[in-house]
Amino acid sequence: MTYIQPTEEQRLAVEGFRKFLHGEIKPIAREYADRFIPKDKMREITQAIAEFGMPGAAVPVEYGGLGLGFVTQAMLFEELVTVSVDIGLCVMINNGAAEHLSHAPDHIREKYLPGVLAGKLFGSFAISEPDVGSNVADIKTRAVREGDHFIVNGEKTWITNGHYSDFVICTARTGEKALSHILIDREEHGYESRNIEKIALNSQSTAQLFFTDARVPVANLLGGEGEGLKNTMKTFERARCHVGLLSVGLMRAALEESIAYSKERKQFGKVIAAHQLIAAKIAEMATLTDAARLLCFRALSLIDAGVRCDLQSSMAKWFATEAGVKVCRMAVQLHGGNGLTKEFSVERLAREAIVIPIPDGTTEIQKLIIARGLTGIPAFV
Numbered sequence: 001m002t003y004i005q006p007t008e009e010q011r012l013a014v015e016g017f018r019k020f021l022h023g024e025i026k027p028i029a030r031e032y033a034d035r036f037i038p039k040d041k042m043r044e045i046t047q048a049i050a051e052f053g054m055p056g057a058a059v060p061v062e063y064g065g066l067g068l069g070f071v072t073q074a075m076l077f078e079e080l081v082t083v084s085v086d087i088g089l090c091v092m093i094n095n096g097a098a099e100h101l102s103h104a105p106d107h108i109r110e111k112y113l114p115g116v117l118a119g120k121l122f123g124s125f126a127i128s129e130p131d132v133g134s135n136v137a138d139i140k141t142r143a144v145r146e147g148d149h150f151i152v153n154g155e156k157t158w159i160t161n162g163h164y165s166d167f168v169i170c171t172a173r174t175g176e177k178a179l180s181h182i183l184i185d186r187e188e189h190g191y192e193s194r195n196i197e198k199i200a201l202n203s204q205s206t207a208q209l210f211f212t213d214a215r216v217p218v219a220n221l222l223g224g225e226g227e228g229l230k231n232t233m234k235t236f237e238r239a240r241c242h243v244g245l246l247s248v249g250l251m252r253a254a255l256e257e258s259i260a261y262s263k264e265r266k267q268f269g270k271v272i273a274a275h276q277l278i279a280a281k282i283a284e285m286a287t288l289t290d291a292a293r294l295l296c297f298r299a300l301s302l303i304d305a306g307v308r309c310d311l312q313s314s315m316a317k318w319f320a321t322e323a324g325v326k327v328c329r330m331a332v333q334l335h336g337g338n339g340l341t342k343e344f345s346v347e348r349l350a351r352e353a354i355v356i357p358i359p360d361g362t363t364e365i366q367k368l369i370i371a372r373g374l375t376g377i378p379a380f381v
């Protein structure tokens with residue numbers, strides 16, 4: 001079970017990456033805490049991270065990746081998100097784009113994949129719309145066929161990397177009952193973006209996208225016309241494990257801060273770590289973090305084994321992201337009044353943790369998917 005005990009190669013790769021992250025990326029994440037990282041700066045970061053195998057770790061060697069699989073990639077990813085969930089989110093989407101492009105037609109793969117693997121190009125996945133959130137099947141953005149082109153019109157929202165994106169994998173309606181994935185290039189086909197300010201995670205881009213008569217070749221279809229819904233569900237299966245890992249990173253950071261603080265801060269004549277209710281908090285935080293990590297890695301190891309695991313990835317997503325909210329709140333509580341101030345990072349971690357149960361299917365939607373898988377009773381009608 002590689003996700004419990006890393007191999008020597010995995011251990012060395014993680015150690016080298018961790019050293020780089022703490023030396024090079026942590027200071028940038030601190031400098032930009034709660035401030036938007038401009039695209040050029042983010043590109044410098046993604047190019048540096050690309051040297052360590054992301055976003056190429058899970059991409060087959062024949063297409064320029066490392067062919068190491070999702071579990072190894074996730075080990076590296078966990079280190080990144082422990083240092084910065086903002087940068088982690090951006091890299092997570094590029095990881096997904098690289099994976100998607102590795103299954104794309106030759107002319108698309110050859111045009112975009114090398115740039116993504118080098119950390120130079122940014123991709124986005126555009127599914128959500130102002131009136132379409134949990135109910136993905138209801139997508140309104142239209143791609144109307146005109147000869148060998150689609151004319152795309154519509155608005156997308158909450159799109160991670162949206163403002164950075166050089167291209168977007170857009171889920172659009174190509175027929176009354178047909179959704180399809182179409183790659184739309186910002187420069188060649190044209191779309192506008194506008195960033196959205198949130199409670200947290202404002203160093204990276206979450207954006208609205210606007211498509212107005214974007215003229216896109218039919219050859220930019222990814223995965224076949226009408227297969228967009230099926231392929232979106234497959235993308236979610238993978239993405240949900242990684243979203244769970246975002247919260248694992250937050251929990252690790254919150255736990256590390258809490259252990260250090262509890263050994264420093266004294267009340268009633270001893271360090272607070274010596275008070276049993278504080279010790280219980282530390283134990284609970286650590287156990288929730290490990291349980292969340294194990295659920296994420298179990299699902300990823302099934303994906304590596306070629307086994308479909310929607311149910312297991314939904315379990316990982318809801319458990320890890322809700323545990324993240326709980327653990328980061330406990331970290332604030334453990335810090336007392338100091339936990340509410342900008343001087344300590346736990347206030348930011350708690351704000352960030354609240355965001356993560358929402359993307360890629362809310363906690364409620366994950367529970368419906370799990371129960372449907374177990375009972376066989378449709379959950380969305």
Ligand SMILES: Cc1cc2nc3c(=O)[nH]c(=O)nc-3n(C[C@H](O)[C@H](O)[C@H](O)COP(=O)(O)OP(=O)(O)OC[C@H]3O[C@@H](n4cnc5c(N)ncnc54)[C@H](O)[C@@H]3O)c2cc1C
Nearest residue numbers: 125126127128132133134158159160358359360361362364
């Ligand atoms: C930081 C961030 C990044 C994101 N990145 C992307 C991205 O890159 N690409 C993209 O396409 N989208 C992205 N999203 C959008 C995200 O996937 C949606 O926000 C999410 O699916 C929920 O949709 P909604 O916000 O419209 O909520 P709604 O669907 O309107 O739900 C509102 C509430 O009702 C509940 N609810 C809905 N239906 C049911 C039901 N049947 N039973 C019980 N409860 C229900 C929900 O759980 C929620 O609590 C992102 C969102 C965030 C916050």
